[in-house]
Amino acid sequence: MPRLVSHPDEVKIVTRRFGQGAANIDRYLELGGYEAAKKCLARGPEWVITEMKASNLRGRGGAGFSTGMKWSFVPKQSAKPKYVLVNGDESEPGTCKDHLIFLHDPHAVIEGTIIAGVAIGAKTGFIYLRGEYRYLLEIMEKAVADAYGRGFLGKNIFGSDTEFQIITQSGAGAYEVGEESALMESLEGKRGVPRIKPPFPAVVGLYGGPTIINNAETIATVPHVITMGAEAYSAVGTPRNGGTRLFGLSGHVERPGVYELPMGYNLKKMIYDVGGGIRGGRKLKAVVPGGSSTPVLLPEEIENLGMDFDQVGKAGSMLGSGGVVVIDDQTCIVEFALRTISFYQHESCGWCIPCREGTDWLKKSLTRFHAGFGVAADIDNIQYLAENMMGRTFCPLGDAAAMPTLGFVKKFRKEFEDHLNGKPCPFAEHVELAVV
Amino acid sequence: MSPKETSAETMTLFSPRLAARLDALVGKYPVRRSALVPMLLYAQDEVGYLSDSVIAEVAHRIGISELDVRNVATYYSMLRFKPAGQYNIQVCTNISCMLRGAYDLYERFQEELGIGHKGVTADGVFSLEEVECIGACCWAPAIQVNYDFHDDLTPDQVPGILGQYRNHLQNEEKNA
Numbered sequence: 305m306p307r308l309v310s311h312p313d314e315v316k317i318v319t320r321r322f323g324q325g326a327a328n329i330d331r332y333l334e335l336g337g338y339e340a341a342k343k344c345l346a347r348g349p350e351w352v353i354t355e356m357k358a359s360n361l362r363g364r365g366g367a368g369f370s371t372g373m374k375w376s377f378v379p380k381q382s383a384k385p386k387y388v389l390v391n392g393d394e395s396e397p398g399t400c401k402d403h404l405i406f407l408h409d410p411h412a413v414i415e416g417t418i419i420a421g422v423a424i425g426a427k428t429g430f431i432y433l434r435g436e437y438r439y440l441l442e443i444m445e446k447a448v449a450d451a452y453g454r455g456f457l458g459k460n461i462f463g464s465d466t467e468f469q470i471i472t473q474s475g476a477g478a479y480e481v482g483e484e485s486a487l488m489e490s491l492e493g494k495r496g497v498p499r500i501k502p503p504f505p506a507v508v509g510l511y512g513g514p515t516i517i518n519n520a521e522t523i524a525t526v527p528h529v530i531t532m533g534a535e536a537y538s539a540v541g542t543p544r545n546g547g548t549r550l551f552g553l554s555g556h557v558e559r560p561g562v563y564e565l566p567m568g569y570n571l572k573k574m575i576y577d578v579g580g581g582i583r584g585g586r587k588l589k590a591v592v593p594g595g596s597s598t599p600v601l602l603p604e605e606i607e608n609l610g611m612d613f614d615q616v617g618k619a620g621s622m623l624g625s626g627g628v629v630v631i632d633d634q635t636c637i638v639e640f641a642l643r644t645i646s647f648y649q650h651e652s653c654g655w656c657i658p659c660r661e662g663t664d665w666l667k668k669s670l671t672r673f674h675a676g677f678g679v680a681a682d683i684d685n686i687q688y689l690a691e692n693m694m695g696r697t698f699c700p701l702g703d704a705a706a707m708p709t710l711g712f713v714k715k716f717r718k719e720f721e722d723h724l725n726g727k728p729c730p731f732a733e734h735v736e737l738a739v740v
Numbered sequence: 741m742s743p744k745e746t747s748a749e750t751m752t753l754f755s756p757r758l759a760a761r762l763d764a765l766v767g768k769y770p771v772r773r774s775a776l777v778p779m780l781l782y783a784q785d786e787v788g789y790l791s792d793s794v795i796a797e798v799a800h801r802i803g804i805s806e807l808d809v810r811n812v813a814t815y816y817s818m819l820r821f822k823p824a825g826q827y828n829i830q831v832c833t834n835i836s837c838m839l840r841g842a843y844d845l846y847e848r849f850q851e852e853l854g855i856g857h858k859g860v861t862a863d864g865v866f867s868l869e870e871v872e873c874i875g876a877c878c879w880a881p882a883i884q885v886n887y888d889f890h891d892d893l894t895p896d897q898v899p900g901i902l903g904q905y906r907n908h909l910q911n912e913e914k915n916a
Contacts (some may be wrong), residue, residue, distance in 0.1 A: 306876065306878070306879050306889075306891060307879060307891075307892070325793075340888060358854070365759055374772065385770070387799070393873065394875050395872075395873055396873070397834040397835050397872070397877065398835060398836050398874075399835060399875070399877060400875045400876055400877045400878050400879070403876065408912075422900040434875065434876050435816070435818045435877065436818070436884060437875065438887035439888075439889075460741070467748065471768055471769065473774075473777075473778060474777070474778045474781055475777065475816070476777050476778075476780065476781045476816035476817075476818045476819050477816050477817035477818030477819070478815060478816050478817060479872065479873075491774055492771065492773060493771070493773035493774050493775065493777060493802070493811060494773075494816040495811065495812055496815060496816075500824050501870055507850035507854065509829075511770055511771060532879060548856055552877055552878050553878065553882055554839075554840075554877040554878050555835070555838035555839040555880075556839055559770075560877075560878045560879070561878045562878050581852075596835055596873075611911045627836075627877060627878075629835055629836055629839070630839075632839075637840065640838075643833070643838055644835060645836055645885065647834055647835075647872055647873070650817075651872065653815070684814055698801070736767070
């Protein structure tokens with residue numbers, strides 16, 4: 305069972321009900337659950353969308369797009385049914401926040417989905433969980449059945465004349481399916497390859513109908529925004545970055561865990577105060593600030609860095625999924641880069657050539673490099689390859705592989721050079737022989 | 741594909757419980773085919789892998805060709821076409837787990853079981869896999885045994901975990 309952690313600096317909004325038995329529907333109701341959904345039904349779609357826009361809630365999946373804005377793109381009239389899709393395919397290395405949401409507060413996901421349905425005029429919502437999360441899917445299925453039992457879902461939700469159905473879905477192992485259009489393909493019973501955009505999902509999405517797709521954390525946040533009011537929620541964060549975020553601290557920190565901190569919280573403080581500093585009294589070497597696809601940051605770059613979408617973007621990286629991976633000074637960056645790229649090589653769906661070939665080539669180069677068979681030109685080649693993958697694929701997976709690679713090569717060039725001329729890796733215990 | 745006389749219910753190779761579950765599954769979606777991916781996974785949970793006959797039955801239940809089913813099934817990393825052990829041990833070695841000793845853990849599993857990546861023990865009880873991120877980064881290093889998570893592990897705990905599953909199996913056999 306995943307351990308829950310706590311820190312005095314936390315602002316518990318989304319995690320407010322964690323550890324309180326809220327997976328039970330009666331307990332959820334006792335804790336104020338489903339009031340936000342009733343309020344939204346009473347106030348109507350336009351009010352909900354205005355409120356969401358004003359809250360400055362931005363997508364928690366990684367892109368950080370305004371949730372209210374996304375919902376407003378859905379046409380009011382549509383010949384085809386509209387859909388709400390909850391993305392619980394959580395697979396970005398370093399990220400495990402949705403895991404806790406499904407475990408501790410499944411009804412918040414259901415309630416958020418209902419509200420999204422009210423906002424765009426959809427009658428059906430899908431909650432898609434990665435296949436590995438079977439025990440969490442069972443929790444979600446039980447919660448959905450309980451919500452049907454109370455009349456919170458079905459033909460006449462909360463006794464109104466509004467219909468809303470929720471269908472849960474299991475994936476079967478594929479990082480790529482976390483990309484919105486690939487998720488729709490998977491949900492339609494196909495290989496999870498991305499679709500070309502435009503048209504965007506808000507116009508042509510699942511089964512060809514207008515669809516909004518939001519990350520599970522975003523959806524679980526929605527009822528709290530409604531309960532607190534947009535203004536109060538927005539005031540918690542920084543300008544244009546409303547509220548809190550579930551930061552997943554992992555790697556070489558003393559107290560890893562998922563912490564809910566206000567947007568804009570200082571990264572150095574997060575690592576040293578909240579996370580208890582670097583494990584074993586070692587020194588910080590680097591931080592991956594928002595899941596494995598975000599470019600690495602150096603200790604000097606995090607001194608005054610507030611963790612919100614805009615500030616981390618300005619620092620040359622991304623807030624991404626909020627997965628903060630802390631790396632100590634005994635770690636080989638070449639090995640870390642290789643493990644990162646091996647993941648993207650494994651997960652590339654093969655649809656676009658720059659991603660399929662690029663990740664494979666990068667993995668081979670880095671494997672050879674780490675094993676001590678690299679040549680000086682490889683460093684520039686790795687950079688050249690990564691630069692040429694950027695922006696040349698249907699979906700962001702190619703970028704997700706290229707961006708961290710560029711970060712590692714540019715910021716740790718010396719460490720790459722230290723692996724040249726057959727020198728053994730100064731850190732690694734697990735050098736694989738190059739088979740290239 | 742020639743039209744089959746028998747209904748899915750009469751030709752099934754699945755247990756009555758699973759067959760009923762799959763019958764319900766195809767009716768759940770606006771489009772029948774949406775049941776494909778979960779159906780393959782649930783069938784694999786019972787049969788152990790996607791055998792030719794599993795693929796044939798799933799194709800029949802959805803109403804698509806076997807080739808179409810294979811085309812989709814080969815995309816998803818959890819779906820397999822060969823039997824695994826009764827307990828499939830999946831060790832995450834992705835970055836967060838790696839930083840906290842996942843490779844030492846993985847090596848210990850290899851030593852204890854005498855098998856490597858995607859290997860199955862001679863008695864068919866265990867199989868081993870090195871897998872990508874399983875979403876337990878803050879409780880690393882973590883593994884999954886079938887669908888059960890075990891987190892915050894050290895290599896010393898490996899024999900205990902294996903023993904726990906061996907006991908579980910013995911108890912099941914006794915009860916059966």
